[in-house]
Amino acid sequence: AKTTPTAAKNLLTTYDYINPKPDAELVRKSIVYKLIFILGIDPKDATPADWLNAAMFAARDLSTENFLSTRQIHEKFKKRTVYYLSMEFLMGRAFTNSLINQDLYGAFEQAFKELGLNLADISEQEADPALGNGGLGRLAACFLDSLATLRVPAVGYGIRYQYGMFKQEIVDGKQIEKPDLWLDNGMAWQFARPAKRFPVSFGGTLDTSHYPPRWKPAEQINAVAYDEIVPAFGGQIANPLRLWTAHTGDLFNLASFNEGDYFSSMEAQMKNETIANVLYPNDATAVGRELRLKQEYFLVSASVQDIIARHLCRYDSIHTLPEDVAIHLNDTHPVLAIPELMRILIDDYYLPFDQAWAMCQKIFSYTNHTLMSEALEKWSVDMMAQLLPRHLDIIYKINHHFIENVVRPQGYDDDFIRRVSIIEEGEQRQVRMAWLAVIASHKVNGVAKIHSDLMVSSLFADFAALFPERFTNVTNGVTPRRWIAVANPKLARFLDKHLGGSGWLTDLNQLNQLNKLVDNKDIQNEFANVKHAAKVRLAEYIQREMNITINPNALFDVQIKRIHAYKRQSMNVLHIVHRYNQILNNPNADWQPRVFILAGKAASSYNEAKQTIRLINDIAYFINHDERVRDLIKVVFIPNYSVSLAELIIPAADLSEQISLAGKEASGTSNMKFALNGALTIGTLDGANVEILQHVGAENIFIFGNTVEQVQTLYRNGYNPYDFIDNDPELAQVVNQIAQGAFSPDEPHRYHKLMHNRDEFQRYADFRSYVNAQAQVDKLYRQPEKWYRAALVNMANMGYFSSDRSIEDYCREIWRIEPVSEQELPRLA
């Protein structure tokens, strides 16, 4: 039983701590108080980082009451809750976002002014927590923002990696990886929850002489929670993001402890504490490493135990779990949650298999983020038998049940059964995690229409024949709070002014009112000024950090994303070199000056991607120092791409490069962020580009390249890159220059392989069409009225791509979850 002292209860119901909202003076006092009494620092010795920490504590106080009262509302009304399980949350900086969401930016700005400090400079001190690789992790963060803002009862579960995504340095053009010490200056934002801990077991043996079988694990480790507040825009509601760390605690390596081997039991524990140490930096290839499997199980075991504990606080029976709980799997990475829940229901609650399985199928849903075979997770049966014998046993039983009760009765042949089996036979038997996810989930979704269609017609075709109603689409979205209000405040003011207030921030379809203003020359100019200011800001950063001068009046052409062959950064390079050649051939033509901006990390083991980074830097050095091109071309590779760099770069882009090979990019989300900030897209018919085209109209986007069908035909006919190189002298020239060392004279063959490979992603097939589209870009940019009109049309039609719309789709179609209603909200005193 929980008791609440009356005084504390009042605090939670009357908001008398800070009601209605603190003014600058109260904020200033609070910051100074935190500095002195929480951090123990004398104001006259405080560094900017100290001030930031103090201010973050002050800001955290202001969302804590919302956070706690949200929990109370959920309890009181027994709100059905969605648990979003993800190995990655790329949250970005929290401070400015929380001030904007709580409408406190002005008060904090003024408070710092009175202290003789500048809020924007202080905010720059915050580490950017990079607990994710790229799109998948950032999507999870946008979704948490929308879930809170839409008042959906939701908890995010992830891992509190001590080292997130590595820090990228560029030395002699090459990527160097350094550890990312994001926790070094303290993390004022997260509440440690030392009492929220669950044991997670590994290894050992399975005694099948009983029913249910008894798992006797060899090792146990504690998962300990840290809660980060996810504030809604507009205050009132805040949801938790619960991140797990690994602690030794008082649990031991059971086997060696029993033998009295204290030291080796401690040694084993120390090894296990490394579970939450580091994020795997692979974004499009699965790794078969044991530590990764341990990380995945660590996340889901702690989370499922916590979900059950929370359920049992409200209901006295485990049987009501499917009414109370929806668990969403962000890709297959947390799929072990399925056998983990089965294990607990069967082994701890003595449910029969069929009953436990029926519950799982109501509870789980799964999002697929890729069709590429190298990214599909498969774990060797041997490894799983070693590490999780009971889970492997349950997976076999699920598979047996599926094949005997679902597949065979429908009369499918052995070949079909071999294809849909969770266990892949072969030299090394493997567990197909995506198959398990599909079989256990009531809904499986792709992340853009074209991707969801391909998912059903290719990767999951056999399953779509078995359960067609299971598959659906939820097109991705991005949060306008971070991607406009935080990243581009000048654009936010522009929108406030022309849309009559800030309602667009929570109802992004209001942007379509811009459609009637797109021909207005004053408004075009006003937007051009917003864009120019962002370009100046980025140019200053590039000058300061890289000592490269760029001209803000040039066209800023931007490709920022993970470096991967399918995303075709090297095709972007082909165009740059082609343009360079054209300028040298015809120096007196009226060229449109361009700045090519690229950024992104390569997985540390991905050689081709690293070579691509080096090529970009070699070419940048060469072209930027060639006086003959003057400033008609500048090439800049900005190191250490991150959420906070995206916030700086995206508002400054004129042109957004979305040039993946059709069929390979599941959705893309930066395409949405760019268009929302008034950049025009040059892109293929891939992922969400297809839907962006439908929304903005063909006159306002530069589409090029082969379609999925054409790509497939080329593959089928035995794609030969030389069919294209040999028939296009300008392309051949570019390929030969790069391959023969024109940009790497110190090592002429450095890029031979990069140019003369199988061209798996058909850069050469799409080259000519890409170059033609780029010529159209130049032509339109030279007619500013038309360009800025098109930019405004893009913004006006981006309402659909709000993550609020995505989350509404999930709530309605997948999770069957209702937000906290107006009536359920406590009224402000």
Ligand code: F55
């Ligand atoms: C991370 C770890 C592994 Cl093991 C595999 C993949 C990843 C990863 O980061 N994937 C990823 O970012 N996928 C992207 O998801 C986005 C959100 O749905 C899509 O927009 C994007 O197309 C897709 O590549």
